Ligand code: FES
């Protein structure tokens with residue numbers, strides 16, 4: 001059971017940061033709340049009485065998203081369901097809907113935020129691999145007495161271990177910026193104990209862009225989750241495939257080598273068997289989808305027609 | 306506790322309350338507004354029974370601090386239809402028989418409503434996918450999915466609303482779709498389960514549970530808890546006035562641990578207080594001094610000479626041994642062409658009924674101690690409680706509240722005694738609602754069992770003898786173990802006529818969570834072994850698995866394992882129906898390769914995946930991805 005001695009709902013970022021800067025020890029930020037409430041139960045933290053909860057859901061600056069060239073900056077309150085419900089986000093970030101549909105369930109996705117999932121830094125988080133694949137970057141802000149100070153950090157550097165990040169005291173995640181990958185084909189593969197409501201035993205996010213002939217990899221993004229202390233980008237495979245002809249044998253060969261990436265402490269044999277299959281399936285599926293994904297130019301044409 | 310002025314629109318009405326902003330929306334709806342159609346099945350986001358609409362979006366109210374709903378429009382199951390009316394989706398649940406215990410149903414109706422609003426053209430796969438956040442333990446889901454599809458067809462105009470009306474029944478009900486009388490109360494959320502009931506001046510109970518598997522209780526000091534503001538009473542085994550002990554067969558379990566604890570999660574003391582939070586806080590003030598005792602965690606160890614003794618009355622740790630002997634197994638094995646020996650084990654299983662244990666007790670004006678709870682065995686409970694309370698039977702009353710799923714797990718009187726004691730001590734109504742974790746820790750489980758099997762067969766597949774030995778982990782208390790061992794023994798060798806058999810089923814005490822009644826009552830563990838043996842035998846003898854069963858099946862006139870003469874038997878028809886339904890291709894298991902035509906066809910389950918919503922053809926809403 002979770003109780004708060006004080007519960008604040010700041011409406012602006014300066015208010016939230018000022019509250020957080022002054023917060024007593026043990027205070028917690030509350031984003032979607034879908035993890036903190038189950039955390040305060042028997043078997044995990046037990047009954048917890050927190051001196052202060054700072055609820056970020058009404059902070060205006062954390063809402064919405066905007067495009068900056070080839071990147072999109074998502075406010076920290078972007079929830080997982082947005083990637084399924086907002087056709088523009090789905091088009092720009094084609095891997096996100098496929099990940100999202102595996103994320104918790106329809107109800108929880110309405111509340112659970114992208115930023116919250118990254119900050120929780122579970123090694124098995126569904127959300128981190130696709131964000132890595134999209135070169136995700138966080139904006140971390142804090143209150144410096146009379147103004148806001150922000151710094152940016154790659155998600156790859158931000159997550160340092162299970163539940164551990166480089167978030168400094170007083171900092172709040174303000175936004176998540178991702179590559180726009182319109183025209184890429186995408187895939188997300190996941191094994192969990194059941195379909196809904198489980199974290200990944202292993203997951204793979206893949207994005208593939210084909211050259212104009214549709215036969216060669218123009219770009220490949222691949223990231224793995226659930227198989228080590230932190231999710232990782234598979235850059236060696238990406239480099240190997242970039243420019244190569246799309247070929248089932250080559251895909252199978254690079255996939256086979258991924259078994260050795262499994263560095264988990266449990267169910268290692270199982271994960272070693274699953275991961276190569278997932279990598280292969282993800283690359284093949286993403287390539288197939290890339291063949292039918294309209295490029296931005298084609299889409300414009302269609303829209304103008 | 307902080308307070309905030311909370312204003313929202315709930316089911317179309319403006320609501321304003323001064324309340325704790327950090328409490329869950331679920332608690333606000335249930336406790337402040339009495340909207341108990343929204344249930345708490347888990348409190349951890351896993352089950353969906355708490356689903357409500359907040360500004361048109363379906364969320365799990367156990368995961369939402371109420372402050373997040375400030376100014377929002379909330380819709381709960383009570384707000385779907387006008388009083389006395391049902392929405393199409395509710396009528397469809399009624400029509401298809403989609404509600405059983407009903408505890409998951411308000412949440413299911415809400416999730417289904419969300420499907421029809423968000424994706425009115427959803428395919429069956431998409432319906433399943435979108436309802437993945439909701440658990441039902443009774444229906445097996447197919448009736449629920451059927452109901453959603455039916456409502457979808459009506460809502461989209463593909464079917465006439467008449468399909469939602471009851472079927473006309475002629476001379477006989479048999480062969481007709483007869484609607485359940487209690488379904489409307491379930492699909493509207495109006496049915497009150499014990500945890501939904503409130504009484505004036507009611508106190509709330511919380512239970513202190515043992516962290517040890519086997520330990521002597523040296524002392525319990527409740528004084529600090531008792532002195533706390535808001536605490537109405539603290540009870541321990543010392544408050545029991547009569548003969549302490551309950552159980553389905555042997556009364557070996559005290560209302561609360563007496564002298565020692567025998568499993569992790571056993572009740573040691575209980576507090577009744579103004580609210581559940583105060584009661585839980587008071588638990589932390591109770592000081593219990595334990596002295597660890599050597600524990601037993603494996604049933605084999607329980608039988609070893611010199612093993613720790615868990616109950617004084619049973620120095621051999623035996624809860625029950627059921628032997629059955631028939632014919633002459635030595636002769637039977639001697640006549641066999643093939644002897645198979647295998648061992649099988651099955652695990653502990655939790656019932657996980659969606660309604661956690663709950664109850665409310667009070668002492669009425671005539672001093673009748675009354676307990677309302679979803680007990681699956683109220684008459685027996687009443688008799689046992691009268692003895693425990695040292696009251697004549699007419700001063701103890703049990704009222705059975707709707708059971709939100711039992712499956713055998715609510716046959717044991719594991720909390721009703723504590724409620725009665727607290728009500729007697731305070732003369733106030735006292736309510737206890739288990740958390741999901743508590744329910745899992747304290748309630749009985751399916752027996753983990755090990756079966757050692759020896760089967761003799763002739764070359765043509767006739768069984769000549771069976772030796773069947775089952776050892777089951779009964780856990781810390783007897784509960785239904787005796788009955789489960791009887792049933793396991795009676796059903797052990799399956800629906801086959803065996804001339805020579807030797808059966809032993811045993812349940813022993815350990816310091817694990819007690820085992821008790823669970824659907825099939827021991828039959829499952831035994832059948833898993835027997836049917837596996839039949840398949841292994843078919844493979845070894847090169848026989849069709851149906852055929853080997855037919856050669857051994859019981860018929861009218863057969864003598865059962867316990868030597869009753871059967872006047873009828875239906876296994877032949879069961880086999881025939883199963884063979885047809887599975888489109889079985891005859892042949893020995895070894896003769897048929899991966900190209901079997903009877904796999905992967907209609908009626909077999911496709912691999913579990915997600916993404917159906919990406920495939921649905923475009924409708925009024927733009928599809929993404
Ligand atoms: S999901 Fe909220 S009570 Fe189970």
Ligand code: FES
Pocket residue numbers: 403404405406407408409410440441442443444659709710
């Ligand atoms: S009817 Fe669904 S849990 Fe009982």
